[in-house]
Amino acid sequence: MAWTDRLPHNRRHWAPGHSRSSVAAVALLLLLLWLPQARPVTAQEYLSVYGLRATFSVPLQQYGGRDYVAVLDILAPLGEVAARKDGHKWKLRFNSVEVEFQEGKTAVKLANRRLQLASPFHLQDGRGLVPLSSLVALLSPLLPPPVELHETARRLFLGGAAVHFSAEVVHSPSDSVVLTFSAPVNPSIATEPGRLSMTFVREPLLHPSPSTMNFEDQYISSLSYREAEGVAELTLNSNVPLLARFSSDRKTITVGPVVQIVAQAKPQPVVPVPTPASPPAASSTPVPTPTPNIGAAASGQLAFPPPLPLAAPAPPPLVVVDASHGGTEPGAALSDILAEKDVVLSIAQRLHNDLEARGLHTMLLRNSDTALSLDQRAILANTSRARFYISVHAGSLGSGVRLYTALLPPITPASGTFLPWDSAQASYLSSSQTLSADIATELSKLNVSSRQMQAPLPPLNHISAAAVAVEVVPPGADVTQLNSAAYQEQIAGAIAAGVARAQQGATP
């Protein structure tokens, strides 16, 4: 009786406890089996790398809950790098230094030294992956110091690349916060009620101490700095809507209440228009051609050009010369050492001088190796109210000069104050073709062959002036002749003569 009574009693107490243990054990086993499997992150994350030679971002990958990065992705933009797989070993050579990794191991041979990675090295599709947290130890012997990693923010600073800034509250001429940077910056700016945020993606902006600055200002209460997800962000908190204004070649950003900033900027045009490229024709004093203030337009945000000194308003230019490409956009690689952006800048500068010498007031859209978007070029040209627009290109295919006018569908040109952006050129197509023909006539006088064509070449469609794109091609097979001063001068002279001819024809 005692047994029979005890057995069910014991079973009642034993069974549930054992079931729970079994389930827990099985779950634990399944978890253990799953853990070693590499799981790529769902949303791709990146590490921003800021060097003195290059700024770039590399994708991150997760292994066992840790962030990993491909060594080659980081080293390739920074020097000569080669890698090969040798059995379980993966050997890398960077600027004559050999590094040896082993699949699944933490030990690394670097020249005559030994390093320990924070977690095992992995090979995936021939790409060697190292833990993010070991990057400083790994890169320090390979790259010029310092190598600084902000691991949680996913930002890597190499060779002392850094942009610092200071902030100051000014009350005159208006209440605003002036941010001064140690190098030109191009943040993306977002505004919302009570705050203005600037996000620095490409700039190695480093945080000041402390990270939040409080101001005793009636409008702007504080400035905070944070870095996360490969970017740095400055946020200004305010009780009124704020606007940002760039100046000093983008090294200064002035942030103030909308009303005050607009009032301060009122005498100037809203779209940044370059100052006149040269003095009036009567003056004989040479004035260097300034680069346009691309501050506001370059970042695509609402901003205003810096104040101009008080002077008589400059007359609008008659001709806009647009040296295509520039900055990070090199255009065609004409040879191993010759980029289109450099050739066209030289030709455009000559053309500018030739036009000015003929008394045709000219504006050069870029006078240095700077980047302008296609829309910015069209905006600058249109707001200048010039009569002629010449876009300069260079190519290596064929010979002579090709003259392009816009490729537009057969539409009725719009009339009135406003023109549709996509087909603004339609109203000027006839005068563009006349300009093209006049340039061709002048080129033929110099025995330079030319072709007149239509091309889908932005920003021609958006230009509200007689617009022609000129593609200069070497006279023979030798592409380096494009860089010849004599050839460039010959072409520029003919184009200037063509514009003068069109101007005479257009003048009633």
Added chain:
Amino acid sequence: MIPRHLKITFGLLLLAALASGLYMWMLKRHERQAPQTAQLQQPVSPPPPAGTPLTVALYLADDQQGALHREETSLSLPADPSLRAQAVLRAVIARYTQKDSTHPLPAGADVNDVYIVNGTAVVDLNDALASGHRSGVMVEELTVLSLVQTLAANLPGITQVKILVNGQERDTLAGHADLADFYDVAAVNRAVEQMGGTSSP
């Protein structure tokens, strides 16, 4: 003392867990290898589309002359307009990726897809074509006009063409030719005629 049936249950569960873990590991391994195998098995050139052989007009670019030339060829074309458009564009691109092409395009250049809606064709080029394309006004214009003109010549009713790269809009093909706007077929035909090439009849 653990009852016998619980021991057996636990043992079976452990075995099942180990087996499923091994199976999952094998599946993952297979998954990792699968894309490479698929890539290796991809044909060098796309297989000819099934359908009736028809004479099609290809507008082929010539870099030296800076013009397009009409060339007729026989192609097996499917009935579906989108597939038909892909087939003619692939025929043009195949000519450009040949060794002795008069207008070389990078290896691997292809059309991902073509969508045709109410007279508008949206052509989705692959990244190999765009990222490996030579940069220059003329060379880019020839590629774009060649594709648009060929499409319009073989699929009557198309009035405008929009070009994407890997499903994304971009400003230019390789720094020059406009990809932001729609191409008007009539304007392209006029431009081809002006180039000195053969325009669509």
